[in-house]
Amino acid sequence: MAVKVDSVDGNPKTNPETKRVLVRAERNDELKITTVVSNFEDINVPDFVKVVQRLMTYYGPKLRVEADDEQYLVTAPGPDTQALLWRQEDSAWHKAAEIRLDFTGSLPEYDICPDCGETLSTIAHERRAAIGACEK
Numbered sequence: 001m002a003v004k005v006d007s008v009d010g011n012p013k014t015n016p017e018t019k020r021v022l023v024r025a026e027r028n029d030e031l032k033i034t035t036v037v038s039n040f041e042d043i044n045v046p047d048f049v050k051v052v053q054r055l056m057t058y059y060g061p062k063l064r065v066e067a068d069d070e071q072y073l074v075t076a077p078g079p080d081t082q083a084l085l086w087r088q089e090d091s092a093w094h095k096a097a098e099i100r101l102d103f104t105g106s107l108p109e110y111d112i113c114p115d116c117g118e119t120l121s122t123i124a125h126e127r128r129a130a131i132g133a134c135e136k
């Protein structure tokens, strides 16, 4: 179970590691929950989660993650908060905790497309981005 802290060193902004995870995490990446800022539902927040799916929404990236056969969602509500961890119950998502995350291993090798904000995981996408022609 990840360690809970009472305050986030006086800085309410999303920390750089968490931001990097939200921008760059892809399917199968292993993530570590480094800090539990708030535990709204008093759940056992897992130490590590694995990315199942990356979703791009109007409001920004959203990660479907899993740990110990439990499914969770990680969202980034805004620049002034840490990431939110949602857990599923009765086919609804419940806001369970506010967390900080980091990659467990080395950073993913892909860069981010400046146009659409997604990772440049294909050569075609990389080429389009290089000439400013991404149409996503």
Ligand SMILES: [Zn+2]
Pocket: 113, 114, 115, 116, 117, 118, 125, 129, 134, 135, 136
């Ligand atoms: Zn793109």
